[in-house]
Amino acid sequence: MRIQCTVNGKSVERDISPDLRLLDFIRETLQLTGTKEGCGEGECGACTVLLDGKAVNSCLVLAMQADGSVIITVEGLADGQALHPIQEAYVEVGAVQCGFCTPGFIMATYALLQDTPDPSEEEILAGLEGNLCRCTGYSKILDAVKLAARRMRESR
C-alpha cells in the first residue's frame, strides 16, 4: 500500500505492507534507527515518536494509520549541529547511560514540554511514566527535564 507522510519535516512516500508497524517503517523503511524497540507491547516507551503532535508508542501503531500524518523522531530535533535544549540537558546532567531508552525519553519529554512548558515534578513523572530506563534510576532524567524546561522557557 501507498503511504505518504511528513517525517522530520520532509515529505516521504513509500509502498509498504499493510501489517508493517510504524516502528518498522521508521527504522527499516526510512532507516531512522534512533527510534528503538525494547518490548514491542507498549510497556517500555523506547519507540516513542510524535504522531501529529502526540507522543505514541510506534510499536502499537500500524504504519498505514499514520498515512497523511506528521511524524517527528529523535533525528528531527537537533538543528544541524546544534542540539535541541532537551538533548543538551540530557547530556549535561548525565541522564544518558547506555542511551538505548534515551530517544524515547527525549521524545516523551518533547511532548510533555510542548503541552506543559513549566511542569511540576508530579507532571514530569506522569509525563514520563510510559518510559522505562534500567540504567539511570531516573533521578538524572528528572533533573534533565527540569533543566530543559527552564532553558526553553528562558529562551522564548
Next chain:
Amino acid sequence: MRYQRVINESELLDGLSQPGSLIVCGGTDVIVKMRAGMLQPTLLLDVTQIESLHGIQVDEGHLEIGAATLESDIMHSPLVNQHAPLLALVLRQLGSVQIRNRGTLAGNIVNASPAADGAIPLLLYEAEVQVVGPAQEQWVRLESFFTGPGKTTLSSGEFVRALRMPIGTDGFRTFFHKVGKRNALTIAIASLGLLLNIEQGAIQEIRIAVGSVAPTPRRLRKIESQLTGRALDAALPLEARDLITGAIAPISDIRATAAYRRNVIGDLFARALRSHLTQPL
C-alpha cells in the same frame, strides 16, 4: 491481510460484513495480539477517521462519549471532569501518556478484561454502550454487555458507536483504589470503586464496582441495597467488609491469590467507609 481506513459508518458496516474483518482504532491491544498470532484478521478496518465516533457532549441528561475518542481527550475534558470526575481520575491511572494518546475507552470496554480499569467508573455511572449493527442500533447497559473474560454481547457485524451515562451524581463522594505491582502501566491485582451519597450520617445511595475479582468487572448490587439507608456508624465498616468478601469469588493467578484479593477488597471497602471517603488512601 488488507487494511482499510473507513470514513463513515456505512463503509464500516460493509467492511464488518466481510469474514475475517476486525476493527482497529488505537491499536494498543489489537497490534500486540496480531504480532503474537492471537488475532489473524484478513481485513483490518481503521475507524479512527469516522467523524460520528468522536466527541464528548452532554445531551438529554446524559454524558456521551464517542467510541473513537482518545482516553487522553476524555481525561482532559471539562465535561467529564464535571459530570464523571471518577472516570477522569481512573483514566489518569490507566496505561501511560503514550497509551492514552492512542487508546480509547470503548476499546478498553470491548476487550472486556476482568481487570479493565475503565469499566469501574463506567459501571458506577450506570453507563450504556451504543451497539450498532446492520439492522438496528440499541443502547445496552454495560453491566449486561460483559458476558465473561474477553467476551461481550457484541456480535459479528456490529460496532460500538458511543458510551453514555446519566448525569446527576455531581455531589456524590467518589472512591477508587487499585492494587497493582507498580505505579504506572500496572494491571490491577484488585480494584474497587465507589460512588456514595451521604446525608445526615446515613447512606442515601451507594454504588459499588469491583475489578479483577470476578470474570468481568461488576457492580455489587445486593450489597448496595443492603447498605442503602444505613447509618454510617462505627460498626458498619466491619459488617460491610464481611458482606463484600462473601460476595466476590476471585481466582488465583500469576498476579495474586484469591485469598489476597478477597482480603484486600474487604479492607479497602471497610476503610473507604470508615474514613467517610475523605482521607486519601
Next chain:
Amino acid sequence: MSDRAKNFATVGKSLRKVDGVALVTGKPEFVADLQLPDTLIVKVLGSPFAHARIVSIDVSAAEAMPGVACVLTHKNTPTTRHTTAGQGFPEPSPYDTRMFENKVRFVGDRVAAVAADSEEIAEAALKAIRVEYEELPAVLSIDEARRDGAPVIHDEPDSTGIYDVVRNIVADVDIDVGDVVQGFDESDEIVEVTCETQYAQHTPIETHVVLSYLDSANRLVLRTSTQVPFHVRRIVAQTLGIPMQQIRVIKPRIGGGFGTKQEILLEDVAGLISMRTGRPALLSLTRKEEFASSRTRHPMRVRVKLGAMKDGRLHAIEMEATSNTGAYGSHGLTVLANTGSKTLPLYNKAPNAHFYGQAVYTNLPVGGAYRGYGATQGYFPLETAMDEMADRLGMDPIELRRINHIQLGETSPIFEKLGEGREGVSQTVKSCELPRCIEIGSERIGWSKKRGKRLTIGPWVHGIGMSIMMQGSGIPEIDMAAATIKMNEDGSFNLLIGATDLGTGSDTILAQIAAEVLGVPLDKMLVVSSDTDLTPFDVGAYASSTTYVSGMAVQRAAEKVRDQIVRVAAPLLDASADELTLRDNAVFAPAGTSVSLARVCQRAMYETDQFQIGATASCVPHESPAPFLANFAEVAVNRETGKVKVVHYVAAVDCGVAINPQLAEGQMEGAIVNGIGYALTEEMILSSKGRVRNPSLFDYKIPGMLDVPPMDIILVESYEPTGPMGAKSVGEIGINGPIPTIANAIYDAVGIRLTETPFTPERVLQAMKEASS
C-alpha cells in the same frame, strides 16, 4: 576531597560523556542500527519441555521453504562442549553446553535455528520443523535436585568440570576460619536467619542481539551487544572449531548489560550462519525470548547464623548457601563463592567463620552473572541477621555494625581463603570511609528521630532501616586489562582500550584518567574501545573491574607516553626530562617556558630521531579493594493492602576518588533502583512445568519513574593508594542495598521479618496476618 585528589585537572570532574551527543541524537550506534544488504533474519526454536530427549527432528519442510537459507540443529553443528560464561580462561564454569544437542534441559533451551530472508519466513519455517521429544522427569527445585534417584540433568559423558554429576551438583564450596561450633557455644546470643531470593532478570532495554557478516578477507565479524568481546572471540572460536584469527568482535554502543551480556548466547549461531551462507545474519531476541532463554540472577536459599557476645562483638558467623544455577552451570561456582567472599570479610572481628554451600542444576532458566554476583543474595540474610541481633541485644543496629565492621588497615582471613572459585588473595584495607558513610547517612535519613516511631498516616505505617556492605574492584591475580595510547601531531591522542563500556561511561572515565596524566582536556583524547582487531586485550566489563583494573592500565600507558613526550621535549626546552611537567596541552619546564604537545609530536614524527610516540600497558591487580556502602531507607507499609512504598533512600558510598562524580552517582542510582525492583516487584513466575509465566514487561515489573523514591547519593571520598588516581570501582555495590535495607525498615514499621523476596503486597500482608494471630 582528599588532598591528593584536589590538584586534578580532569579527574574528579563531572565531564560530559564522550558518547553523549551521538546517543541523544539517535545516531546508528547500536548493533541492530547497522543495516547491511541481504541480511538474513535468524529465529531460534526453543524447547517446550523442561527436560526431554529429542528422538527425531525433521527440518526438510523448513529447508524447502522459499527464502530459507539455513537451518541449524544438533545434526549439522559442531559438538564441542563449552561454557557460555564469558570468563577468563580457563573458565571456572563447567563445560556442559553444546551449540545444539539432542537433549533439552529447560523450557526455551535451544532446539534449532532458522535463517531466512525475512522474519515472517523464518517464523513460518520454525513452525515447519517437526520435533519428536521424549519427555524426561524434570528437576524443578533445589530440594529435588540432590534427592536420591533424582533425574540426572547432565548425564552426558563429555561434560567436564561438574562437581557431582549424579546428584546434580555443579559446585561445592566449604571454607573455615577458627571453629564455629565452639564459637557458637561460647556466644551469649545466637541469631539464625534463612532467606530465599527469587528468579529475577536483568532486563536491559536492549535485548541480546548480534549481527554477523564476513569481511573482505572472508573473516567472520561479530558486531555484538556484549560485555566481553575478547571472551566472545575465544569462546566462539572454541565452539565453532575455527582459528581465533578468523574472528573479529566489535562491540558498538550497547543497550545495557548488568551481567547478562557477560554470556556468549547468540554469537556462535549467527556466526555459523554467516560462514555457511556467506550472508550477514541478524539474531535479536524478542523480550519474550529474552525472559525464557537468556540468563537470570541465581535464586538462592542462604542461611546465616551469628553468634555474639553481650557487648555486641560478633564471635562466630556461619553462612550456608544453596544456589540454583538452572539447566547449565554458567557462573555456578563463582556466584556461589562470591556469596561468601564478598560479604563475610565485612565482619572480620569474628574469630570463627564458616562458609559452605552448593550450586545445583535444575531444569529451570539458567543463572548467570548479574550485578552484585552472589553478594546481593548473601547480604539479605547477613544484614537481616545483624538487625535481629541488634534487637536481641538491645543495641542500636548502627552501633552493632560500627563495632564489628572491617576498618582501615585491617584484613580478613576470608580474603585469602575464598576467591573467585578458588583460593583468594590476602589483602589489607588501604582505604575505608565506612564510618563516615554510616554517620552521614544516618543523619540524612533522620535515624535518631524516626527510628521506632512508627509514624502512621491513614493505613500507612512508616519505618526506617539500614544496612552496610562492601564489594570489590576486579578479580585479583586473574583479571587483565591493557590500554594503548598513541599520539598525533596535532597534540591529540588515540586511546585504544579493550574495556567495554556498556553504558556505564567507562570510555569517558578512562579517557579522563589518560587526559589527566597527559595534561590535556578530555576532547584531545579520542577513544576507540572494544574491537578485538584494533584494541588491546581486556577481560571486559564485569566484577566491578573497569575503573580499577582498566583504569590502572590506562594510567600506566599514559605514564609511558608521558615519559616519551618529556624525553622529546627536553632538548626543546633546554631542560632535563625528569623536571618537566605536562599541562594545558603543553610541556612545561620549571622556569615556566613551555612547548606545545603538537610541537613535541611534530618533532618526533618529522624531525629528529623519528618515532611514534605511543605505548601499551597492562594491569593485573594484586588485590581487590572494596568500595563500602551504608544504606538507609524510610518505607511506608500499607496495613490494608500490604503494599510497601520506599519514601526516602539514602546511600553513602566510599568508592575512593570518583573519577567522574556524576557518572559514579549514576551507577549508584541505577543499581539502587534495580535493587528496589528486585526487592519489591520483580519476579519470574514459573509454572509447575518450568515455563516462565510472565515473560513480558507487562507482568514482570521493573521500576518506572513513579516508583522511584527521592534518593540521596553521597559520595564519601577516600583515596585508594593502589587504584588509578585513588579510585575504586562502584558498578555493582549499590544493587545489594535495597533488599536488606527495606526488609529492616519494614521490621521497624510493622515488626515483621520478611525472608522471601520480592516483598509483594500479598507476602507482606500475609506476614502481618501471621504475626498478629
